[in-house]
Amino acid sequence: MSEAANFIITFKENASGEDIQKYKDEVTSEGGEINREFNGLMTGFSAKIQPQTLQAFKEKASLDGSPIQFIGERILRSLQVANEQQSAYGLRYDDFARYRHVSFSWLKISAEPISRKHCANRTHRLRSSLKITHSSSKGRDFRKLPPITELPVDKVKDDHLQLLLIESERAWAYAQELISSSLLPANANNAASLRHHATGRFRRSIHWATQLLSLAQTLYTADKLTAESLLQVTAYVLLLNGRFLLSREDFESALPQLSVTRRILDILADHATTSKDHALAVLWADQVGPMIRWSAHQMGREKAYDVDSIVAQVAKENVKELVDGWDGILKKFRDQVEPGDANTAAAAAKKDLGKAKLDQSKLMWEGENVPVRNPELVDMLLKVQSAEAKFDSTNIAGNKGNAGKKAVAAYDAVLAALSDAEEVAKKLSESEAQKASSSTIPTNLNPGGGTIRDMHFVHTYIVYQLLSKRIQRDLLLVDALTKEASASPIGLLVGPKNVKSKAKHSRSSQQVQPVDPRLYPAIVKLFDTILQSLTQMRTLSIVDDNPDLSASVEGRTAWTKARRCLILARCYDVPGIKKYAEALTILQHASVHLREVRGVASSLDLNDASLGKAFYPISPSEIDELDGVIAREGMEYKRAWLEKGSSALPDGEGKQQQQTQKKPVFFNIALNYIDVDIDKLRERAGKAPAPATPAAAAAPSSKAPSTTPQNSKAGSAAAVAQRKALAEGLSRSGTPEPRDVVDTQAQNKPLAGGNRLGSLLGGWWGRS
Known part of the structure; x- marks a missing residue:
C-alpha cells in the first residue's frame, strides 16, 4: 500500500451498500481503522485510503453540489437556512405574523382555524429528534437540561446548531412583529409596552445567536466545522447585533457591527464556489447596505452614500476586535476555497462544481452582465441553461422528418424552464416593490431602488428571452408547414421559394388537387402568435429604452404582417372559394407593410446579431424576393379575375350556390x-x-252564369275604377x-x- 493519509469524507448517502462494504474491506485488509457514524443522510468514514480509492469515493459521493470536505469538518450554512425559512414563510413581504404562525385550515376542530407557530413547530421537531424536550419521558416531571454549548464536541450534531439558529429566528421575528404592532394607530396607547416587550424578545434572539456562535467556535477549534461555516455564523450574529443597536438608535455602536458584517459577506461572495452561494452572500449584503448608509447619515459622516468606502475604513479598524482570530480564520478559509495544488482532491472537487455555476457569457445585455442577486433565481437560470445546452446539441439545420419533432421538443423544454424562471422573477420583483412601499419596520430598511431596479431588469430580460424563444419555435413550425404546403401541386409557399416554376403556368391551366383546408388557417394562426409575441416584446422597458432595438422589433412586426397577409390572400384562392377582390386588397396591405420593412432596413441591419439575429434574422434578399412574390401573385389574381370574372366557380357548383x-x-x-x-x-x-288566347277567354264567358243588369253594371264600374287607379300609379315617379x-x-x-x-x-x- 502506498503512502496514505487520514481523511474524513462527508457525503450524501447515495453510494450503494455493496460499494461501502467493498471499500471498507479494502481499507481494513490493510490494517486501517474505520469509524463510521450515521447521522440522518450523512455518513463519515475515517480510514487509511489509497488515492485511487479516494478518487472513486469522490466520483460517487457529493454533498448537493458543495465541495467534499477532506479534513473532518461539517458544514453549517446558517445564512442559507435562514434565507430559506424567511422566504418560505412570509418574510419576503415582511409578514412576520405569518412567519411565526402557519394556519392549518383542514383542522376544523373549532370555528376558528387552529394556528401553529412555524418556528415553534420547527424547534419542537428538532428537540424531539435530539431527545432534549423539557419534560421526562412520562410527561410528569420537569427536567432541566444542560445547555447545548456544554455538550462534548463528539456528541454535537447538525441539529443542535440548527436548533439554536431557529430559536434565534423565532425570537427575532416576534420582536419585529411587536415593533410593527406598536406603530399602528390602534395601539397608540400600548406602544411603549409593545416596544419594551419587543426589546426583550430581541435580546433573547441575540442570546440564542451568541450560543450558536460559541458552539461554532468550539467546533472550529476542534476541526469539526469549516471556516466558511464559522464566517457565516459570525456574519449572522453581527447582523443581529447591528439591527438591535439600530433599533436603540445607537448608531455609533451599530456602524462597526454592520460594516464588519458587510466585509465578511463580500469575502464570501468573492470566494463563492457556486453561483447560488454568490447570490446568497449578495442578497444578505444588500440588506446590510441601507443600514450602513442610514447609520452614517445619522452620525453626520461625509459621503454617507458611499457604502463601500465606509465599509473599507470602519471594518478594517474593528474586524479584529469583533471577530476572534480573524487572521487565522481568513487564511484557513482562503486555503480551503483556493487550494494551491491543482492535483489535490479538493481542487478536483472544486473544478467539478463548475457545473453549478451560471455561464455569465450567456447572461449579457448590451455588453454588461445581468445581475442575479437571489438564490431562487439562480436555480431557475441553471435549469434554463441546462435546457439550452440540450437544445444546442440538437442539429436543427439538418433536421428532417422525426428530427424536426426533436427540435420542437427541445424548444418546448427551454420554454418551460424560461416560464418557471419568469414566474419566480415576477414574484421576486413584486415582493421587492411591495416591501419597499409597505415596510413599517425601522430596523428592516429596504435595500433601496437599486435592488428593485435590478430585479425588474432581470424580470424583463427573462421575458425577452422567453418571447424570443417562442418566436423561434413558431418560425420552426411555420417552416414545417411550408414544406408540407410546397409538396402540394399548387405550391403553397409562405416565402418566395419555388416561385419561378409556379409563374410559368397560369392558374387556369394547372390541374389543381384539393388542399387540406386546415393548412392555411394553421399558418395564419402561427403568424398571429408571432405578432402577439412581438407586440409584447415592444412594450418591454429594456426594448423601449434602446431606440435601435425598438425599431428592429417594429421592422420584424411589419415583416411578419406582410408574410401573414400573403398567406391570408391565398386563403381566398383555394378550390371552391375564388374571391379575387379580397385577395388583391390583402396583397395591397402586404405591400404597405413591406414598404415599412424597407424603411427600417434602410437605417438598421435587421440581420445584425445585436438586434435579434438569434431569433429572427431578415436579410435584404428575402425582402426583395417576398416583394416579387406579392407582385406576381397579384398579377395572377388580376388575370384570373378578368378571364373568369369575379364569381368564377367550378362547374356544377353554380346551381347549388344559386x-x-x-x-x-x-x-x-x-x-x-x-x-x-x-x-x-x-x-x-x-x-x-x-297573355290569354281569345278562345281561352271566351270559354269561361260562355260557361259563366247569366248576370243581372245590376251586377253587370257594378262589375264594369269596378273594372273602370281599377284601371283608373293603375293609370294614376303608373303616372307617378316609378x-x-x-x-x-x-x-x-x-x-x-x-x-x-x-x-x-x-x-x-x-x-x-x-x-x-
Missing part, C-alpha cells in the same frame, strides 16, 4: 315601405305571364328598378351566397 343565395338587401328593405306592383315588375324584367335581381340571376349564376359586399349585413336585415 339555390342558397339570399335576396338582395336593398330589395328586402324596400318591400317594408313601398307597395310594389309585382306584375309590372315581372313585365319589366321580361318575365311577364303569357320605384327604383331592382336590377340586382336581374343581375344576380342572369350574370352571377354560380356566385356563392354572401359573396357580395352588401351581403355583409345578412339576409335577415329588415325582415318583418
Whole structure:
C-alpha cells in the first residue's frame, strides 16, 4: 500500500451498500481503522485510503453540489437556512405574523382555524429528534437540561446548531412583529409596552445567536466545522447585533457591527464556489447596505452614500476586535476555497462544481452582465441553461422528418424552464416593490431602488428571452408547414421559394388537387402568435429604452404582417372559394407593410446579431424576393379575375350556390315601405305571364252564369275604377328598378351566397 493519509469524507448517502462494504474491506485488509457514524443522510468514514480509492469515493459521493470536505469538518450554512425559512414563510413581504404562525385550515376542530407557530413547530421537531424536550419521558416531571454549548464536541450534531439558529429566528421575528404592532394607530396607547416587550424578545434572539456562535467556535477549534461555516455564523450574529443597536438608535455602536458584517459577506461572495452561494452572500449584503448608509447619515459622516468606502475604513479598524482570530480564520478559509495544488482532491472537487455555476457569457445585455442577486433565481437560470445546452446539441439545420419533432421538443423544454424562471422573477420583483412601499419596520430598511431596479431588469430580460424563444419555435413550425404546403401541386409557399416554376403556368391551366383546408388557417394562426409575441416584446422597458432595438422589433412586426397577409390572400384562392377582390386588397396591405420593412432596413441591419439575429434574422434578399412574390401573385389574381370574372366557380357548383343565395338587401328593405306592383315588375324584367288566347277567354264567358243588369253594371264600374287607379300609379315617379335581381340571376349564376359586399349585413336585415 502506498503512502496514505487520514481523511474524513462527508457525503450524501447515495453510494450503494455493496460499494461501502467493498471499500471498507479494502481499507481494513490493510490494517486501517474505520469509524463510521450515521447521522440522518450523512455518513463519515475515517480510514487509511489509497488515492485511487479516494478518487472513486469522490466520483460517487457529493454533498448537493458543495465541495467534499477532506479534513473532518461539517458544514453549517446558517445564512442559507435562514434565507430559506424567511422566504418560505412570509418574510419576503415582511409578514412576520405569518412567519411565526402557519394556519392549518383542514383542522376544523373549532370555528376558528387552529394556528401553529412555524418556528415553534420547527424547534419542537428538532428537540424531539435530539431527545432534549423539557419534560421526562412520562410527561410528569420537569427536567432541566444542560445547555447545548456544554455538550462534548463528539456528541454535537447538525441539529443542535440548527436548533439554536431557529430559536434565534423565532425570537427575532416576534420582536419585529411587536415593533410593527406598536406603530399602528390602534395601539397608540400600548406602544411603549409593545416596544419594551419587543426589546426583550430581541435580546433573547441575540442570546440564542451568541450560543450558536460559541458552539461554532468550539467546533472550529476542534476541526469539526469549516471556516466558511464559522464566517457565516459570525456574519449572522453581527447582523443581529447591528439591527438591535439600530433599533436603540445607537448608531455609533451599530456602524462597526454592520460594516464588519458587510466585509465578511463580500469575502464570501468573492470566494463563492457556486453561483447560488454568490447570490446568497449578495442578497444578505444588500440588506446590510441601507443600514450602513442610514447609520452614517445619522452620525453626520461625509459621503454617507458611499457604502463601500465606509465599509473599507470602519471594518478594517474593528474586524479584529469583533471577530476572534480573524487572521487565522481568513487564511484557513482562503486555503480551503483556493487550494494551491491543482492535483489535490479538493481542487478536483472544486473544478467539478463548475457545473453549478451560471455561464455569465450567456447572461449579457448590451455588453454588461445581468445581475442575479437571489438564490431562487439562480436555480431557475441553471435549469434554463441546462435546457439550452440540450437544445444546442440538437442539429436543427439538418433536421428532417422525426428530427424536426426533436427540435420542437427541445424548444418546448427551454420554454418551460424560461416560464418557471419568469414566474419566480415576477414574484421576486413584486415582493421587492411591495416591501419597499409597505415596510413599517425601522430596523428592516429596504435595500433601496437599486435592488428593485435590478430585479425588474432581470424580470424583463427573462421575458425577452422567453418571447424570443417562442418566436423561434413558431418560425420552426411555420417552416414545417411550408414544406408540407410546397409538396402540394399548387405550391403553397409562405416565402418566395419555388416561385419561378409556379409563374410559368397560369392558374387556369394547372390541374389543381384539393388542399387540406386546415393548412392555411394553421399558418395564419402561427403568424398571429408571432405578432402577439412581438407586440409584447415592444412594450418591454429594456426594448423601449434602446431606440435601435425598438425599431428592429417594429421592422420584424411589419415583416411578419406582410408574410401573414400573403398567406391570408391565398386563403381566398383555394378550390371552391375564388374571391379575387379580397385577395388583391390583402396583397395591397402586404405591400404597405413591406414598404415599412424597407424603411427600417434602410437605417438598421435587421440581420445584425445585436438586434435579434438569434431569433429572427431578415436579410435584404428575402425582402426583395417576398416583394416579387406579392407582385406576381397579384398579377395572377388580376388575370384570373378578368378571364373568369369575379364569381368564377367550378362547374356544377353554380346551381347549388344559386339555390342558397339570399335576396338582395336593398330589395328586402324596400318591400317594408313601398307597395310594389309585382306584375309590372315581372313585365319589366321580361318575365311577364303569357297573355290569354281569345278562345281561352271566351270559354269561361260562355260557361259563366247569366248576370243581372245590376251586377253587370257594378262589375264594369269596378273594372273602370281599377284601371283608373293603375293609370294614376303608373303616372307617378316609378320605384327604383331592382336590377340586382336581374343581375344576380342572369350574370352571377354560380356566385356563392354572401359573396357580395352588401351581403355583409345578412339576409335577415329588415325582415318583418
